[in-house]
Amino acid sequence: MARILIVEDEALIAEILGMYVEELGHEIVGPAATVEHALSLxxxxxPDCAILDCALGRQESTPVAEELAKAAVPFAFATGRGTDSLPKDFKQRPMIAKPYIFEDVERVLAAMIS
Incomplete structure (x- = not known):
């Protein structure tokens, strides 16, 4: 079982992602709806890895991505806007398209945890 940080500002979307993570046998850290909350977590x-929504309201999740990268924690971005919405310094990171599809979450988590 891995500890997965979820950074998502929309409660329903965070709940769906959390259900997928738990169904895959992992523990949820969060969810965090703001950069500040994610950094406090x-x-x-x-965590063993993280899934970060690119946009948290008017904030971007880039500060969280920077901290995860410094700590060598694998992470993926989640977005409904395609790869163009990924922060420029992190375009090589995995991306999960929204709305979430269980198999996509499973595939990306498996790659990060292995």
């Missing part, structure tokens, strides 16, 4: 302990 990172201070509480290192």
């Amino acid at each position: 990172l201070n509480d302990g290192r």
